[in-house]
Amino acid sequence: MNAPILSLITFAPFVGALVVLALPKEADRAIKWVALVSSLISSVLAVIALAQFDPAGGLQFVERVRWIPALNVDYHLGVDGLSMGMVLLTALITPLALLAHWKLIEGVKLFFVLFLFLQVGMFGVFTALNFFHWFIFWEIGLIPMFFLIRIWGAEERHYASLKFFLYTLAGSLGMLLAFAFIYLATENFDFVALQQQAASGELRRALGVLVTDIERVTGSEWDVGTLLNVMFWATFLGFAIKVPIWPFHTWLPDAHTQAPTGGSMVLAAILLKMGVYGFLRIVLPIFPDQVVANLTPLLLLAVASVVLGAFAALAQNDFKRLVAYSSVNHMGYAMLGIFAAVAFAPDVKDVVNEKAAALNGAILQMFNHGISSAALFFLVGVVYERTHTRQLDEYGGLRKVLPIYAGVLGISMFSSLGLPGLNGFVGEFLVFKGAFPVVPWAAMLSLIGLVVTAVFLLQMMQKVCFGPLNPRWAELPDMTGRELFIGAVLMLFMFGIGIYPQPMLALSNDAALWLIGMFEQRPDAVLTMVP
């Protein structure tokens, strides 16, 4: 098929946004329908793309058009096993998030326009293969979210939105500078080309030339290794903030807690994945040696995310904040899997398969967390709409009046907790299966997180749904059909992936093997890098 399907997926919401802009402010229903339909068009196209996707085929649906010849920038799109799942996740979650705000009254037009722009940004990040427009999409993801929090957020929205904005912006600044250096050295922004240059050592050589130039001009002494290391950490920081990895996570509880329901859903389900995806698409392929050389601190941070995130969640009394902290914890597993997949472990038997397990697990975990965190945030929103409180202490016994809600919450909670039969388990099992042989200490420490995760999630469930009913809530209505529909769609995926994960794993497996192979094939380079 020759149609530029990825461009269509990416820009369908953009067209929708333009249409919405053209509509009068008062046409609430029309605005909502146009937004939903344009978002669903992307979803349908994404499913069509999935049907034609060949997991073993590397980058596909590639669109490459000369864009700015002067800067050697191409408009370059493509998906492979690393990004296909994320595109699907975006296509799934965004319409649901829109649907979650179907009853929105204030500022409908702006809200839906911003949401559609947000979707453009998210699709763009997952499909772009050139840093130039990738970065534009990356920042596009930021701005609508800032306004969504700032305008439709809860009480402390100003602080939260500013913190979110400054934090992520500061993060991407370092990344931008790092890429400026890369560009100066290679005159290239293309991820694929940069990956090849990094693999062949060309990148290092080009930077060496650049460094000699700089030395000649400035008269100071530079070191390529140090420069690469600095660039790596700058890029790392940009993604680590987005993921977020402990200790760069404190924007997340604030932003999540204050954001409107749909904003939290998208933020947790997709925006965080942009960070992890950045590791897969950019950090690992372009800075392989630095990742390996710095593996111990990286693993420590991942473990800290898992354990400290869980413990911090334990002490929260705000429903939404607790769920937000669970994101820190869950993304920690994904990072653990990713770092385990690139660790240098020559003694381990059948190491490629162990690493494949870890990396597939991490990618699956990304998808799973997208599903379950979106569900949890949505459910927080449902109950917040009814009670106007997020304090866990003020709930209690809601199962009595909201039995369906309690059921959906229970299933989502167990999905997040990693109960077998639901999606969370498969991802976590694979991550641990791979991480345990390769980096046993990190896996063992992270196991603490598994217990604490159970503790805080069950405690949440107990405080919300069990115990005697708080008489204030005796008259609450249960979930409406629309709300149940959103929950049901997400639950379908929870059960589906939990019972038969093969389709999801088949999507990512070849790409994961490719990435691992890249690291496995260069043991000499890696060995010399390890201090």
Next chain:
Amino acid sequence: MTLTLGHYLGMSAILFAIGLAGALTRRNAINVLMSIEIMFNAGILNLIAAWHFRYFESLTPQLFAVFAVTIAAAESALGLALVIAVYRHYRSVNVEEMTALRG
């Protein structure tokens, strides 16, 4: 003492500084514009001096000067028009009161 390029450059530097001082200190927008003209002229003088001492085979410095003079003329015309417009609006040409750009 023979005259060198340095003399002209130095003099125009001083002229430029005088213009700058005026632009920085005067309150009247017209004064500011006049100071800017001084700075402009100092710059153009440099071009001509460079032509005279260094690049006399080339047309470029003089052509640059032509353009600079043109721009300066356009600038002063526009600037003065603005001053008049602002005066009509604020009844003042005091630059310290023109703070609509405040962040």
Next chain:
Amino acid sequence: MTTAFWIITIVTLLGALLAVTLRNLVHCVLSLILFFLGIAGHYFLLRADFFGTVQILIYIGAVAVLILFAIMLTRNVTGEEGPREILGMKWWSGAVIAALVAGVLLHAVRRDATAAVASSAPKPLSVADLGRALVGDWVVPFEGMAVLLTAALIGAVVIALEEVQRRR
């Protein structure tokens, strides 16, 4: 030539200084004209006769007159600037910054080896050469300049007209 240079320089500097320090606006303009004249003198001295002429025509003939008109349009002709501010904080800080800039520039000039080049007494360029160059190699910037001038003209008209329309 050296003597002429120094005389003209003193005139120019004096004109510039007075133009930025005098309180009476009309006096300022008169000093500015003196400054323009000085610059024109420099041009002649530098054998850029064409520019000397242009300087007198454009600056003294057009710009200075324009400024005078502006003064007359904005306040009474001899209007003063208000209380004298010399020795005020603002004046001093401005002066210091200007001095700093001058210092930096002079330092740059002193450092630069090319500044020591002496005059080689080139012959003046003919206006015809300049004209040919303008419509030859430099035609695109020349056209751009034309557009700029037109735009400035229209802009000035629009800005002035705005008030007229509002009044209607």
Next chain:
Amino acid sequence: MSDHAQHLQQLAAQQWLIPFFPLVAAAIQSLLPRSARRLSATLTILAMGMSCLLAARAFWATLPVGEQHDEVARAFFNFTWFRFGTTALEFGFILDPLTAGMALMVAFVGFWIFVNATGYMAEDENFTRFFCFLSLFAASMLGLVVANNLLLLFMCWELVGLCSYLLIGFWYFKPSAAAAMKKAFITTRVGDIGFFIGILMLYQHTGTLTLYNAEGTGALQQAGSLGQLAGWWGLSLAGTIALMLFIGAMGKSAQFPLHVWLPDAMEGPTPVSALIHAATMVAAGVFMVGRMFALFTANAGDWVMDFVMWIGCITALFSATIAVAQFDIKRVLAYSTCSQLGFMMMALGAGGLVAGQFHLLTHAFFKALLFLGSGCVIIGTHHEQDMRRMGGLRKYMPITFWCYLVGMLALAGVPPFAGFFSKDEILVATYHHNKLAWVLATAAAFLTAFYMTRQMFMVFGGTWRGGQHDAHGNETTGHDEHHGHAHHEPHEVSWNMWLPLVVLSVFAVFMGWLGTPWLAGNLFHHYLAPEMPAPEHANIVVVLSVVVGAAGILLGWLIYGRRPMQHAAEPDPLAGTLGGLFTVLNRKWYVDELYEATIVRATQALGTLFRAVDKLVVDGILHAIAWIWWGVSQLFRWIGDELIINGGFDAGCESVRGGGRLLARLQNGRVQTYLRVMALGAVVLVAIYFFR
């Protein structure tokens, strides 16, 4: 391949059907409305009946026939669940005597418990939901039993935990139930972490989690070679894995010190207690150890078997002492379950695989019987659970009494009831292995006989004491609507409640004969493990166990039977004799309090600590950075406003606010200020260029 083997192969491929029926029933019921009570119960029981028949067919096929009875009949069926890397994760089902026996027991006992539950839950408004959970529970338990893959087993294991969570908290509006459900899940999950590590290690070193496969590369088939590799803490690799798995079993089977959840789990409806916390779920741990026995015994030098034995032994004695001083009828049974599970673990640790599994089976029958019996008592006395407010029920509830008596005798180990033979086998195995453990176990057996006698006399002996007491607390009753009937006389329960008791009693009487050494040389041993030598018999063990059993009953009669309690408020006669020790036992040796003071407190403290770290340290640094920025901007403002610009300038700039404050001070809108900054910037840049 012989016909028989082929037949087994076919059946193994159909093993998934056994858990499948209840699973489908659960799925259907999850969508049923609350009102579909009859349909729901019918579905559950029908599905369980189907499973039971299938399990019976499988059991029949594994019975030793013909000449091949010195070799275990084992068939399995593996398939790919998902692929990753260049390999695949296989799932599979197994059919061998261990599975078949266990599956039949679970399905059969479960079936009768379900029948009983229709009566017990008859008045509950969430009847449908209850049966949905029960079906799901049965499905996961049966799935656990038929799994030929450690991961599948673990998944079902976790699902069993989920069901116990749901069922313990079935009356979720009671705070105690809400707490108990959480406690059960978390405590078992602590153990599951060990299990999980075990799985990971096993997977790493064998490359598979399938227990048996046709190529002989299954995880258990590699146990021997794992036994040769070095693991942690001086164990072989097999031993290390076994130890980790055993930690999981400790959680699930409520072994000391992870036993704390089981007694609290009594908050659930009584059939749940019977199903989950007596007959089947807690048995999962014992079953799993039995299933993975090859790992435990892979290296004879490992201390893991001793560890298992001592944990079992300690649990057996420890819980028995607690059971002596409890008043809640179900709590006594709960601790006795703990204790009996300890016996089973001890047997396994002493190498008595058959003994442990045999006791598991017999215990399932009579403990289910006892729990259902206690459920009948609770219903019959209108939701009374305190034994002090019972008494004389023999008159009112004769059928229940006789069935309960059978169960009690079986548990106390009186010949010829089932418990006697199985416990005897355990004691024999322990006797050959370690004399001290044997002595302690015998003491536990004595206590068992004693506390069961105590319970019998308190519940069924003497006269009815319930009427004397004022309305009892709401906490112990699940049904508010029963409150008004509290003073009614007890009554016999309906047929659907007592019929299961009768059926189970029959098994409690005769079941043990399958494993007696005097009848055809221990049938059960030949069935389960024909390749293992049967343990040598030791007369002293048998004699002594009969003696202590009789002594226990006698002592119970002396204390509780001779002079029955008259009033509910009367102190326990034992309390006077034991004094403070009785309180300690009653309070379960204060283990809960200890945990509360240490682990729970520490966890919460860590939570608070890390929240504070986030808030103070991480955000603190962040805010410090923000403040530094702000400070720099203030400095600029000071230079800009106070020095460069006239000091006395207006208040126009005072209205700057919020985050914009940073640079807004400089952005005062005055062109000259901008110009100044620009000029200064240029100077600085050039200066840098010059004086670098």
